[in-house]
Amino acid sequence: MAKETRPIGIDVGGSGIKGAPVDLKKGEFAAERLRIETPKESTPDAVVDVIAEIVDHFGDRDRKAPVGVALPAVVTRGLVRTAANIDRSWIGTDAVHLLTERLGRQVVVLNDADAAGIAEREYGAGRDTSGLVIMTTLGTGIGTAILNEGHLVPNSELGHLRIDGEDAEKSTSSAARENEDLSWEEWAERLQRYYARLEDLLWPDLFIVGGGVAKHADKFLPLLHLRAPIVAARLGNSAGIIGAALRASRAQD
Ligand code: BGC
Numbered sequence: 245m246a247k248e249t250r251p252i253g254i255d256v257g258g259s260g261i262k263g264a265p266v267d268l269k270k271g272e273f274a275a276e277r278l279r280i281e282t283p284k285e286s287t288p289d290a291v292v293d294v295i296a297e298i299v300d301h302f303g304d305r306d307r308k309a310p311v312g313v314a315l316p317a318v319v320t321r322g323l324v325r326t327a328a329n330i331d332r333s334w335i336g337t338d339a340v341h342l343l344t345e346r347l348g349r350q351v352v353v354l355n356d357a358d359a360a361g362i363a364e365r366e367y368g369a370g371r372d373t374s375g376l377v378i379m380t381t382l383g384t385g386i387g388t389a390i391l392n393e394g395h396l397v398p399n400s401e402l403g404h405l406r407i408d409g410e411d412a413e414k415s416t417s418s419a420a421r422e423n424e425d426l427s428w429e430e431w432a433e434r435l436q437r438y439y440a441r442l443e444d445l446l447w448p449d450l451f452i453v454g455g456g457v458a459k460h461a462d463k464f465l466p467l468l469h470l471r472a473p474i475v476a477a478r479l480g481n482s483a484g485i486i487g488a489a490l491r492a493s494r495a496q497d
Contacts, residue, residue: 250268251266251268252266252298252299252312253359253490254295254298254299254312254313255359255488256315258316258329261279261280261281261282261298262279262484262485263298264276264277264482265302266485271486273485280294285331286330286334288331288334291330291334292343295343295346296347299349308349310352310495311343311352312487312490312492313351313488314354314355314358314359314488315334315353316329316330318401320398320399322340322341322353323336323337324338328384328385329385339353340352351492352491352492355398356387357379357380357387358398360387360454360487361377361390361452363482363487364452364454364487367479368479369476369478373449374449375393375449376390376391376392377390377450378390378446378448378451378452379391380453380455381454381477382416382453383417383456384417384418384419385403385417386402386403386412386438387455388400388401388402390402412441416434432464435468439468443472447471450474450475451470451472452474453475453476455477458476459476461475461476
């Protein structure tokens with residue numbers, strides 16, 4: 245059961261760090277989101293400063309609210325193991341320890357795509373689907389989340405599947421489409437290979453496609469032919485914040 249306090253979700257990205265308190269009954273922000281530029285040198289200390297500023301901003305509303313932080317990284321038991329779009333000095337950092345000390349609150353830290361997947365499964369495009377849901381975020385890289393009957397299998401990292409000897413996210417991310425100036429059709433051919441491969445390996449009941457480009461889903465999703473339905477995410481760029489907050493609340497229960 246969710247507590248009455250409104251947990252604060254924070255989503256750390258390569259260009260911005262965003263946070264808001266979340267109303268878990270509605271699955272939406274309880275106050276206007278605050279966004280602060282990611283520091284040029286996005287080291288743990290610099291990023292933690294920004295997170296503390298965001299938490300302070302909302303802190304008066306609910307002093308004891310727990311905090312969930314989504315990072316573009318593999319995170320196992322609070323320890324950061326990889327770093328995509330944040331400084332490499334994150335690797336090996338005990339992020340939960342660092343943030344708990346600094347914020348004086350209960351903190352959970354998880355992968356950004358996992359946070360988005362949790363939110364979409366609970367409140368968004370996956371809420372009516374039982375069975376296996378795979379969330380993918382198409383952005384600078386490809387993030388993935390696997391949820392079976394609502395339970396997350398963390399840190400799936402399927403954006404790094406090798407296709408033709410190459411990391412899938414290199415050729416198939418939204419950034420690849422922009423950098424190579426691909427048409428929607430050209431990009432859809434790459435997406436088709438990627439999702440077909442995922443489908444052959446994992447047989448999901450639903451694919452959800454998130455990331456900024458999901459707002460143009462009508463341009464590329466109809467070009468894909470898969471066994472499972474593939475749909476656009478519904479929560480937009482709120483998903484990471486909402487999922488991180490939900491995780492923080494559940495950890496407290
Ligand atoms: C990283 C993932 C991350 C994704 C989206 C990938 O490059 O390996 O950990 O979830 O980008 O940020």
